Amino acid sequence: MVKFNSATRLFGKVSAESEWRFLVNETLAGEKLIVGFLKDILAMGIPSKFLNESLKKQVDEEIEHVRMYHKLVGADKLRSSGYDIHLKKVVQDLNSVTLKLFALQGMLEGMALGALDYRILNWNEGPSFNVDSIAKLEESEHVGFSYSSFSDLIRFEGRISMCEFKRVQKQVNKIFSTAFNGAVIVDLLDPLDSFEIEAQAIEDSVAMKSFRRNSAKIVLSAANAFIDNYFLAAENV
Numbered sequence: 001m002v003k004f005n006s007a008t009r010l011f012g013k014v015s016a017e018s019e020w021r022f023l024v025n026e027t028l029a030g031e032k033l034i035v036g037f038l039k040d041i042l043a044m045g046i047p048s049k050f051l052n053e054s055l056k057k058q059v060d061e062e063i064e065h066v067r068m069y070h071k072l073v074g075a076d077k078l079r080s081s082g083y084d085i086h087l088k089k090v091v092q093d094l095n096s097v098t099l100k101l102f103a104l105q106g107m108l109e110g111m112a113l114g115a116l117d118y119r120i121l122n123w124n125e126g127p128s129f130n131v132d133s134i135a136k137l138e139e140s141e142h143v144g145f146s147y148s149s150f151s152d153l154i155r156f157e158g159r160i161s162m163c164e165f166k167r168v169q170k171q172v173n174k175i176f177s178t179a180f181n182g183a184v185i186v187d188l189l190d191p192l193d194s195f196e197i198e199a200q201a202i203e204d205s206v207a208m209k210s211f212r213r214n215s216a217k218i219v220l221s222a223a224n225a226f227i228d229n230y231f232l233a234a235e236n237v
């Protein structure tokens with residue numbers, strides 16, 4: 001049984017156990033997605049030895065995250081809200097290492113950090129607390145280690161325009177907001193559990209609004225830091 005020690009609930013009447021399971025499943029889907037992205041990026045050829053080695057180290061860490069979260073949800077695995085499926089398609093279609101890294105480190109890692117923050121704060125007696133704490137430390141590093149290799153990337157594939165970054169940012173944000181909403185969540189949770197739950201009640205929940213606000217803030221700050229560092233590097237190439 002999941003231990004739960006807070007009145008801060010995202011999905012109203014849904015049991016604490018189902019809410020926790022939903023959130024950890026979403027994290028597991030993200031960790032799997034990240035492993036796939038990293039392998040795709042590495043296969044494109046990386047112009048910097050440091051970046052190449054850091055990405056390989058990240059692959060090892062993300063594989064470990066998949067293993068840890070898989071162990072936590074085990075047979076209770078749910079379908080994801082679908083963000084992973086849509087994001088995979090968008091990132092696959094990008095033909096730039098920089099833009100793929102941007103979607104991954106500038107946005108998806110930020111989203112992961114938002115979810116981890118929420119669970120660490122509100123589920124600190126839950127079964128994922130230790131795993132979340134380890135993952136958070138590593139995800140925080142994953143957000144920024146590519147900055148020092150931006151000059152090499154610019155020489156390798158030319159300069160990415162602000163328009164291209166903004167286009168990816170818009171696409172990814174749309175995927176997050178479409179997937180993480182009341183209607184999708186009600187559909188995914190155990191039907192018995194969500195019998196009396198309405199999508200609108202989830203949308204209106206104070207905790208959900210605060211979760212979204214905090215996650216959006218972290219994603220925006222990671223994306224801005226990525227873009228700012230990129231254009232700073234571009235001035236000197």
Ligand SMILES: [Fe+2]
Nearest residue numbers: 031062065135
């Ligand atoms: Fe991870």
Ligand SMILES: [Fe+2]
Nearest residue numbers: 109138139142
């Ligand atoms: Fe990560």
